[in-house]
Amino acid sequence: xxxxxxxxxxxxxxxxxxxxxxxxxxxxxxxxxxxMAKNIKTIASEVGIPxxxxxxxxxxxxxxxxxxxxPGMVEGLKILxxxxxxxxxxxxxxxxxxxxxxxxxxxxxxxxxPAFLCRQTDLLVAAAKTGKIINIKKGQFCAxxxxxxxxxxxxxxxxxxxxxxxxxxxxxxxxxxxDPRNLEWMREANCPIVxxxxxxxxxxxxxxxxxxLFIPIFV
Numbered sequence: 001x002x003x004x005x006x007x008x009x010x011x012x013x014x015x016x017x018x019x020x021x022x023x024x025x026x027x028x029x030x031x032x033x034x035x036m037a038k039n040i041k042t043i044a045s046e047v048g049i050p051x052x053x054x055x056x057x058x059x060x061x062x063x064x065x066x067x068x069x070x071p072g073m074v075e076g077l078k079i080l081x082x083x084x085x086x087x088x089x090x091x092x093x094x095x096x097x098x099x100x101x102x103x104x105x106x107x108x109x110x111x112x113x114p115a116f117l118c119r120q121t122d123l124l125v126a127a128a129k130t131g132k133i134i135n136i137k138k139g140q141f142c143a144x145x146x147x148x149x150x151x152x153x154x155x156x157x158x159x160x161x162x163x164x165x166x167x168x169x170x171x172x173x174x175x176x177x178x179d180p181r182n183l184e185w186m187r188e189a190n191c192p193i194v195x196x197x198x199x200x201x202x203x204x205x206x207x208x209x210x211x212x213l214f215i216p217i218f219v
Contacts, residue, residue: 175203
């Protein structure tokens with residue numbers, strides 16, 4: 001396993017009151033990403049919160065095929081590596097296929113498993129074998145108990161550095177609800193718990209990005 005991953009994992013576990021994964025949902029341009037990373041790091045440093053910078057090189061599950069997906073893996077990883085070097089901050093980004101894991105693991109400090117793929121064993125194992133920290137987002141269709149099994153798949157692949165992430169639960173069509181009980185129940189996975197606040201407040205396939213007025217309540 002990557003010794004730097006264990007160090008970062010222990011640092012994040014010990015964060016008080018919490019650590020922060022933050023950044024643009026998708027890489028729009030190099031200039032935009034670098035500017036956002038600089039500003040977010042400044043804010044996080046001022047309030048003393050450990051930061052991991054997050055952005056995606058490909059949003060592979062967009063509702064519409066006409067929606068912007070990102071620059072792709074090769075160009076996106078180059079941009080994320082520039083952020084990592086320029087501002088000395090760890091990086092988290094997501095993978096959608098097992099074949100992406102090795103390349104992503106050379107840049108990212110945390111590999112994120114998208115919610116729709118949280119039960120995909122081959123993807124979880126491939127990500128785990130990079131030795132990086134793995135952040136598994138709970139499927140909107142899953143009970144919190146599912147995350148115990150997903151986390152165990154990572155550990156059985158030889159990687160103890162795993163986190164699980166709450167991102168809302170399906171509530172009828174094109175809506176999500178935040179069940180705060182999940183944050184407690186997911187502790188059964190015996191690992192750090194992440195709350196994806198903005199995605200938890202999405203209306204999937206809707207025009208609103210997020211019900212922003214509820215963010216302070218959820219926090």
